[in-house]
Amino acid sequence: MVAVATLAGDRYRVLTDKQWELLELLLPKSEGHVGRNFTNNRLVVEGMLYRLRTSLPWRDLPEVFGPWQTVWKRHRRYAADGTWDRVLTALVALADSTGNLDWVMSVDSTIVRVHQHGAGAPDDSVTGGYEPADHAIGRSRGGLTTKVHLAADGHGHGLAVLLTPGQANDSPLLPPLLDAVAVPRLDGGPPRRNPDVVIADRAYSAASNRALLRRKRIQTVIPERRDQVANRKRKGRAGGRAPSFDTETYKRRNVIERAFNRAKHWRAVATRYDKLAITYRAGFVLALIVEWLKSLGDTT
Incomplete structure (x- = not known):
């Protein structure tokens, strides 16, 4: 096995020394309390990152990384026990404490297309962590697909990730995405859960979503659907006023598109090769972690 130091500067290296120093602080030091x-x-x-970048099968990892089974099993363990989610939460909390988190969400x-190697997992697959029976794989016009739902801050850095089958509607996923955002306060106190603003497209323009955001006192920047506009006008005065809509703030929605584009630079994110949803999602979260490490490099 080639030592880690020899990876510096060659095609296998992804993380800088400074990025690794921060990440290492957040990762488990052993397999358990007595491991x-x-x-x-x-x-x-x-x-893990090399496989995420190249999308090659796990068993084809270069020998420089040691036994491929070790890399796969540890990624699988970190996915199932929530390690990658805890790392993401810790980095988001660090960004919040240093003023680098924009609460305009x-x-x-x-x-995401599902490769044929990513299909075929049995419905009763035994796995730690949450794994839906359909493995978040569905059918749409593009064939077998998975839909990735993402919440990002105002700088386009990921806060929460959920998966559904590709044919699922977007609107019902807004409440669980909001629930998935819980940023600990490093100086103590309850975690912050509500952003200042939520920006989304017309797919999220359900009355229930607007009511939820009102209850949470979150500014809503979501345009109405055409059928909603027509229905309101047809009712006349009984239809009520049009919901407020800040066109200038809505221009900031492009950050979520840029976040997806950066994530899809990783080939194993752009196409799903993993049979299990929990494993594919962990790779997506890892891609978000790398972006946070890059952004926090100059502030830590």
Whole structure:
């Protein structure tokens, strides 16, 4: 096995030393309370990132990363026990404490094609963590697809990720996305859950979503659907006023598109090769973590 130090500057290296120093603080040091300490954690994480970048099968990982089974099992463990989600939450909390988190939140979804190698997992697959029976794989015009629902801050950095089958509607996912955002306060106190503003497109313009955001005292920047406008006008005065809509703030919605574009630079994110939703989602979260590490590099 080639030592980690020899990865510097070559095609296998993804994380800088400074990025790894921050990430290492947030990762488990061993397999459990009584387990042996990891001696090759950086090498294994670099193997995960190499696979995420190239989309090759796990068993085809270069020998420089050691046994591919070790890389796969640790990624699988971190996905199931919530390690990657805890790392993402910790980085978001750090950004919030240093003033680098913009609480103007954008929400959207994107369709990801499922490769034939990613299909075929049995409905009763035994897995730790949450795994839907359909493995978040559905059918749409593009064939087998998964839909990724993302909440991002005003800088386009990911806050929460959910998966559904590709044919699922976007609107019902707004409440669970909001629930998934809980940013701890490093100086103590309850975590912050509500952004200042939520920006979304017409797909989220349900009355229930607007009512939810009103109850949470979150500014809503969502345009009405055409059928909603027509229905309101048809009722005349009984239809009520049009909901407020800030056109200038809505221009900031492009940050969520840029967030998806950055995530899809990773080939194993742009196309789903994983049979299990929990494993694919963990790769998406890992891609978001790398973006946070890049953004926090100059502030820590």
